[in-house]
Amino acid sequence: xxxxxxxxxxxxxxxxxxxxxxxxxxxxxxxxxxxxxxxxxxxxxxxxxxxxxxxxxxxxxxxxxxxxxxxxxxxxxxxxxxxxxxxxxxxxxxxxxxxxxxxxxxxxxxxxxxxxxxxxxxxxxxxxxxxxxxxxxxxxxxxxxxxxxxxxxxxxxxxxxxxxxxxxxxxxxxxxxxxxxxxxxxxxxxxxxxxxxxxxxxxxxxxxxxxxxxxxxxxxxxxxxxxxxxxxxxxxxxxxxxxxxxxxxxx
Numbered sequence: 001x002x003x004x005x006x007x008x009x010x011x012x013x014x015x016x017x018x019x020x021x022x023x024x025x026x027x028x029x030x031x032x033x034x035x036x037x038x039x040x041x042x043x044x045x046x047x048x049x050x051x052x053x054x055x056x057x058x059x060x061x062x063x064x065x066x067x068x069x070x071x072x073x074x075x076x077x078x079x080x081x082x083x084x085x086x087x088x089x090x091x092x093x094x095x096x097x098x099x100x101x102x103x104x105x106x107x108x109x110x111x112x113x114x115x116x117x118x119x120x121x122x123x124x125x126x127x128x129x130x131x132x133x134x135x136x137x138x139x140x141x142x143x144x145x146x147x148x149x150x151x152x153x154x155x156x157x158x159x160x161x162x163x164x165x166x167x168x169x170x171x172x173x174x175x176x177x178x179x180x181x182x183x184x185x186x187x188x189x190x191x192x193x194x195x196x197x198x199x200x201x202x203x204x205x206x207x208x209x210x211x212x213x214x215x216x217x218x219x220x221x222x223x224x225x226x227x228x229x230x231x232x233x234x235x236x237x238x239x240x241x242x243x244x245x246x247x248x249x250x251x
Contacts, residue, residue: 003083003084006087006109006110007083007087008110008113009114013063014063015064015114015115015118016114016117020117020155022153023153025150025154025169026151027154028129029129029132032125032129034066035066036066037066037067038064038066038068038069038070038115038118039069040119041069041071041072041075043074043075044075045072045075045099045100046071047099048097049095050095051090051092051094052093053090053092053094054093054106055094056093056108061094061105061106062110062111064118069099070118071099071115076115076116083095083109083112094106094108095109124154124169125169127170127172127173128154128169129172131171131175132150134172135149152168154167154168155167156168158170158187170187186213186215190213
């Protein structure tokens with residue numbers, strides 16, 4: 001068996017990659033209501049760890065239980081850096097961790113993947129729940145539309161956009177003046193562009209501006225820094241003649 005096969009959780013296991021790809025907003029709400037989510041421990045909670053050849057068989061060593069305290073991703077990074085080599089060279093199959101001063105736990109390699117997956121999505125689940133709470137509390141949608149909204153997959157892209165692939169949960173980051181995720185800004189900018197384009201279309205004219213997602217700036221900065229130095233938004237002004245030329249080509 002390869003390391004990839006051994007360390008990959010079963011696709012039906014809670015917090016597997018497939019789990020997060022398929023759950024709906026209704027499922028997210030249920031996870032919070034039933035209090036089945038684990039609790040991520042503070043950084044540096046793992047004080048010691050070592051690899052072992054024992055293949056875990058107990059359920060607690062393979063899956064993440066409801067309300068279980070799990071390490072944060074930062075504490076697991078040095079462990080992951082050694083797993084594959086230790087699996088092939090020494091036959092290591094599990095890891096024993098000391099959490100705090102007394103608690104000792106054993107994890108199957110696949111459980112480590114589950115824990116990392118949850119760490120990666122903990123914030124996303126929270127903003128999805130907050131988004132649902134706001135929709136309920138503000139009466140923005142009728143009960144039928146709310147029920148329809150909850151049938152959508154938690155991580156599927158927002159519909160109606162051509163460039164941005166903003167997951168459904170990301171608008172929740174805009175609540176209570178939280179930092180707005182980059183994807184949300186791109187979606188809002190593209191939405192503004194569509195509205196302006198409709199306005200110009202009614203006047204039988206072309207839009208007077210182009211929508212440039214943040215990825216354009218990031219890619220441009222990467223290229224420019226290789227040969228010209230610091231890249232700023234002011235460099236985009238130098239590109240305006242090129243944009244006008246491209247716009248004329250596609251009319």
